[in-house]
Amino acid sequence: METLIPLIAALPIAGFLFTAAVGRRLGQQAHIVPVAAVAISWLIAMIVVFTALTGGFGEEGRSVKLWDWIPAGGFHIEAAFFVDNLTAVLLIVVTTIGLLVHVYSIGYMSHDPGYWRFFAYLNLFMFSMLLLVLGDSWLTVFVAWELVGLSSYLLIGFWYRKNSAALASKKAFIVNRVGDVGFALGIMAIWVNTGTLNIRESIDVLTSETFTAFPIPVAIVALLLFAGAMGKSAQFPLHVWLPDAMEGPTPVSALIHAATMVNAGVYLVARANPIFASAPEAMVVVAGIGIFTAILAASIAMTQTDIKRVLAYSTLSQLGYMFAALGVGAWTAAIFHLMTHGFFKGLLFLGSGSVIHAVHEEQDMRKMGGLAKKIPHTYWTMLIGSIAIAGIPPLAGFFSKDEILGEAFKLGFAWVWAIGVLVAVMTAFYMFRLIGLTFWGESRVDKAVEPKIHESPRVMTIPLWLLAIPSLLLGLVLAWPGPPLGPLFGQEGPGLLAGWLEPVYHDGLEILGHHEAEFALFGIDGVLILISVAVAVIGMVAAWRLFGVEIGGLRRGGNPAQVQALSARVPFLYRASLNKWWFDELNHLVFIVIGGRIAAFLWWFDANIVDGIVNGIGTVTRLSGGGLARVQTGRVQNYALGIAIGLIVMVASYALMTGGR
Amino acid sequence: MGLANSLDAYLVLSGALFAIGTFGFLARRNAISMLMSIELMLNAVNLAIVAFGSFVPALKADGSIIALMVMAVAAAEATVGLAIIIAIYRNRKTPLVDEYDHMRR
């Protein structure tokens, strides 16, 4: 097993190196090695996951040391991997979706001249992401943290000729870096506090001693780590990069910007749960930012017309849910939602890719409509995904979202719950708006393109269906406490996932003092479920009324006039939503305009003041030399007078020295 | 009063002569005038030396001898100086030193 764990990450990097080296010459065969690498990696991961979840590594998990990475005296970092149940759960999501996206890309990217490059990058990403979840020390995680940023940069900017893509990739990397600064400082703080950067050891130290005894308060450490998470998971105010990241090819959006990388922040906070548990103030911040991001993004998603951007804001919103869960202490729920969301959002993105493919790279939903019959596989899978995200039981999203809201309410965060419920309405609304605009009603597709619309090849639709399955069932499976799955993994109690993660959260929960309340279907939980389902239905129906519906017998056209009237009723909100609350403009003002002015001023300062002093000294020297040269008139008598005056001064100065010593 | 027996008198006289020579050197334009001024200055020095010889016991004989040597030196100096003056006069056709200002700054 020790050799298998490193292999999970090693295979993709090998695939990357191989493809980077020779991929250019492989043409349309370039995908074979990368896909195979990820497939084998997936297989191994599944073995490892199974071993871990069945207790094969014990409660503490298993670490594998490769070499001493940074042996700088007291600062000693090992290059090592670590697998416990949390890692295992993440491995499921990462490798599975990763593999499916790889397969999907074979079809999706088949006509791109950068085919080999794409697979190379994807492999690099897989390596980075796996390193992130497998890393044994904070610094390893940080390395992976940056590497996923790099791969994200490369993939967003994949179509480098497109200026918008290049800009978006740069923006993504830099905004991420903002978060990374926090993360890096957090790591330093951990080292200063504990003298180690091994994750488990440092957490043990941080949580075992009295909190005030540390040079850096634990709350600060927690917030710094959270800053890193905010960057990677695009939480407000660092959310601005994610929508722009949609400039990348759609499989990338699915894999990185929906299913895996953006979840890294959630993983980080979950991993550091005892630290957060020790700092309740920090947790409130996490919850607040999370739920605020959720509603902010949802509000924007309601009016966007670019199909991928809707999904992107939706992702932001769902990530906000997860952080809200983390903030209130519902860590299991957060990871639960991470998993389900990974699958259904991956599905939705891949589906949107299929749609975009079908209508010849058109992303504007206003130029779609009525596609349900023309691309049925895509339609049905996306419908499943939408229902899942809307939170309609018994699909996956219902379970996880409901658990978040329920826990928030039960743990005393009513405000989180209240906002969360509102977001749930909006979620259902914008998702069915998306479905309505895209698949139902009359076709608004460009007449030239209309006849060429076709369903995607099987290499793309099969992954869609493979993702639809967990979108349908995963919630049920993971939340279901009873047989047959529970006993298989040797678990009883609140649910499969909760059981798996219990060892991970054990310490944190103890510090928090939370105890999982008994699930009461006919008590408070039932009411909350009802509310959840109700609001989802409300949102859904509202979307149907405005944008139409065509499910089975339910048929109804859209109502654009009413949409307009409604938007005119709340002009400010509408414009704010349409303009994404002007965050891009604000950033432009602050960083490009004002920041640029500052930089330009400093450059002026450098060239004129700092260098000016240097040159000024030189110039003054030279000028004074020129001035002194004037003394040299060429006339002997002038010289002689100078000498005579010098003589007088000399006499005078010696005269001053007469007398005693 | 004993002026003739006062060393100070000779020295002050010497100083005055020296100052006059200096003035001539500083103020005159003609190279030869300047040379003459220098001769005045050297004579001033000689006066001082001779005076010392006559009043400072230890310098009894030395003063005169030094003065003689200085005269010889003055002669040599004058020789050289006049040679140079003649040479430059050939080049520049003027004895006025303040017009020899081709080199400056």
Place this chain on the structure above:
Amino acid sequence: MNLLIAAIAGAIITTPALLVFVLGGGSVDDALFAALATLMLTSALLVVTMRDIIRCGLAMIVAFLALAGIYVIVGAPLVAAAQVIVYIGAISVLILFAIMLTESKAAPSRLVFQTQAIPAAVASIILAVLITLGISATDWGAAAVRFRLGTEALAQVLFRDYVLPFEVVSVLLLAAVVGGVFIAKREPEDPS
């Protein structure tokens, strides 16, 4: 006219001498010293102020002569003799020759002084004052009376203590002559 100038000059020169003679208790030496000193300074002043350079040269000879007289008074007749021979016999003549050679007489004599004549005068006066102050403030450890030295004693010192300078001075003169002749010599084939 010239007579008048001579009379005034004579008066200027003799007045201090008379004053010294009368006020100083009738010492002939003192009076002579005063007269010669006055003569010397006056002619020196003329050297540096007169317009006509030939007259300057003549005034210089007068000054040298007066100085020779002072040497006699102070008790160095040998020096006085040398003064007459070297300065009046050699240097002054040399200078007068040079004046002729360079046609200085013909040169514009309107501006004998530099534009800096006034600063020069100020500087010279300051210098004179400083020297005078310095001299009078110093105890020279001098004898009260000047003493004379015989030529013989002088020669003895010269050839005992000052042989080397004496020899070297001749070398100096030799060098001056060798070089001076070359520099002053007109080169007929001068390329320029």
Place this chain on the structure above:
Amino acid sequence: MDGLPILSLITFLPLAGALLIAFLPSTYARPVALGAALLTWIVSLLLAIGFSASRGGLFQFTEEVSWIPAFGIEYKLGVDGLSLLLVVLTTTLSWISILASFKPIQTRIKEYMISFLILEVGMIGVFLALDTFLFYIFWEIVLVPMYLIIGIWGGANRIYATIKFVLYTLVGSLLMLVAILATAFAFQAAHGGDWTGAFDYEALRAFAASGGGFDPTLQLLAFGAFFLAFAIKVPMFPFHTWLPDAHVEAPTAGSVILAGVLLKLGGYGFIRYGLSFYPDAAQTYAPAIIILSLIAIIYGAIVALVQPDLKKLVAYSSVSHMGFVTLGIFIFQPQGMEGAILQMVNHGLITGALFLLVGVIYERTHDRAIARMGGLAARMPVYVTIFGFFVFASAGLPGLSGFVGEFLTLVGAFSFNPLTAAVATFVMILGAAYLLWMFQRVATGELSSFLSGLGSHLTDVSPTEILTLAPLMALVVAFGLFPGILLDVINGSVDRALADVNGGAAIAIDPLALAIGLGALAAVVVLRVVTLPMFRGRASAENSA
């Protein structure tokens, strides 16, 4: 290896090459120069193999020959972990630079190669000298060839740049000479007028550590002089303005060596001399130096943001990166100093490579204006890949070598003072910003009209160019993954230097003196502002001078 004077061999092998070139026809200049540099490199690698890392803090392979006995000045060389790294860095970059000069330098090749090899002698000598006088001599020897390299083979404004470089450096180094002499004399005076050991590094260091060390006033002044010399070389804000000019005007290889090695002389000097000789003064000055370092880190990055010229941008990035070096040194923490040393090596590799890469573009376009670039990725994919690699390396991407040094420095800074680290860490963002912005403007988008106008001249990197870049890439990856290679070697040196400096205690500074100093500084600034109109068009004036 006792018998073989391997250090002298390394130091003077390039000189032998230079002499050989001088007496051979110019067609042999290139191969001989490369051969000499490669040979030196190989010998330096042998040295590295023979070096005992476990005794890394001690000087090994020492050579000692009496030179000027009247003052106890010796020809003394020795290598410890710190100098070993820098020597190998020097020899590596030297042959790479020489190889990279083959094509760009077409005029007066002989002189160029001779200059370059003599430059190498000076640089290696600085790192190996164990006698302060000898050190100074090598220090100054570096100056002349660099002066010629910039001045003869440089760009349009090269004369202004090279004179500025030399004058600036001289001001610092001459004051350092005074300090060296003062230190030697203090030693001599303390040893009853015996000059023996007065210039000997180990003797001086031992003296500094014994008893009270050097007199506080001497320490303050001498350290100040050393500081100025080193700070100018590093260069620290506000002594950095010679750097952009020198970099912009220097030929590619000159920039590589300038950034790769010359700037390191300053950092090396701080560790080797500043801390060990004047621990008390170092403690006294440290806060100010830390603040200046922080300013340099942020300021360099911000100014880099708006640079329109590729080389200038990289030059300002050097100011920022070298700020980490001084920061790391003066927080007096093991992690900080190890980070600083790593940063020196890595900056040498990465920035050296960036200059090589800029040179590659310049070779083809004869332009460095970022505004005229764009879309290179389509035409020069291999180039852009390598370029991107080093851009990210420079931005401190973990896994590549730049990260480790930077992070260690930051960790040290954090344990010194979290706020310091926070300010310094902020540059992670700025660094990414200016580097990626540059990369984006150069590499992505559609091919600019300027570049497309060049037609077929715009070829991808040639095999020679790859040969110069590949070793650097390999090292950047290797040191990123296995920084232990470097850390093992320097641990000893770092411990010794820290033991030296931490034995010191800050000296109380006379507030009056401080006020006078600051007042003088303010006066200079005021003078400058008042005389502002006089400096219009100074560059052209200087150039015509």
Place this chain on the structure above:
Amino acid sequence: MTFEDLVTIAPFVAAILVACGVVVADIIVPGRRTAVLAVAFAGLAVIALLTISAGTTAATAFGGSYRVDDLTTYLDLIFIGIVALTLLFAPDYLEARRLPLAEFTAVLLFAMTGAMLLAASADLLVLFIGLELMVLPGYLLAGYHKSDGFSTEGAIKYFLLGSFSSAIFLFGLAFVWGLTGTTRISEVADSLAAMTATGGLSAGLALGLAFMSTGVAFKIAAVPFHYWTPDAYQGSPTPVTGYLSVGPKIGAFALILRLFVEALGPLKLDWLPVVVVLAILTMTLGNLVALTQTNVKRMLAYSSIAHTGYILVGLAAYAAGRIEGLEGLLFYGAAYSVMNLGVFAVIAALQRRQGVTSNLDTFAGLVRREPALAILMTLFLLSLTGIPPTAGFFAKAYVILAAVQASQAGTDILGLLAVVAVLNAAAAAFYYLRVVVYMFMRDPASDEPGLAHGRLMWIGLAVTALLTVAFGLIPGPLLEIVGAAARAIG
């Protein structure tokens, strides 16, 4: 006068004889350069040998007015070297201008005699005559190109001001004689020591000191008594400039050593402040004005002023109580002589072609036309700048070391002096390196081919270059000599 006396002054006598011999040789075989040079070089060799052999035993002669010690020997050898090198560089230049070599050589040798006498004088009168014997030929040499307006202009300025300063100097000397009642240096020193021990500086002595300081400061070209230097240097024929920049300067420093260090040694704390001020002014003004010069000879004139300042730093350090200052001064003298002669030799070589000015433009692209000269010039300029490992560097380091020592020993002002010195050295780099810029980094103004230079020129350049490097790289032997020389009077 005894036989021992003759043995002691043998080098001096030999020098006079050689000077006369040159004249005679020219009369016997007129216009033949080989004859003149053969006599001169053979003579110089003999003088050098005699100097060394006489120098082995310290002695006085002529009733204590002539003295041979290690300092005399050292300085004499420098003078001999300077003259020998000048004679190597001059013939080509003079021939190109149809100037006779014989008179030149003779006058030069007379000047050397004067300098040697200065170095050997134990008597102030001898000292004065030696000084005159040194400078009078200098005036003549400056005007040696008598058909050239610049040469004669330089000469007359040099002469007039030189004579003026001589008179001033002599006036001061007279006061010292009057006060001490003797001309013998050692007796003067004793007398002054006794005098100042009781009453300090008397007004008369102050006057004397002031006049002498002024005169000496003029001779070494210290600011503000330097005015003659640029004009005389620029105007003089280039080999003469080379000689003037070192010979009379080192001679004047010999004068300082014998007069101020020895005779006025007891007053050194009185003249120390003056030296400090002069040093600062001299270095600073020399360098500042040199920055603006476009004529290389004139620039080097200012540079030589600046170097005077550096040498004065050594003197100040000595006055402040460090013998190292004296050693530094002496070392500097030797180093400065070789490098400065070298520089002027290169210029002279370039000016072998008639009409070539010493403007900076002359040097444009020199490396292409005459690479060897350009490289040698660079070496000398680097040495003047003070870049190791050259003579100039070590010399500068030496005087600075002395200043630093003095400052640590309690005379704080010397520390300032050291700092001013190095800052000046840094500024000076600008104008030295500017010549390098022209030689290496500019295109030649004309495409005239390089000139063929005589063998003498190359020998001379080789010697100066070799010494410039040797003094910097292996200063040990010279240091020992300098140490001995300094101990002779320190």
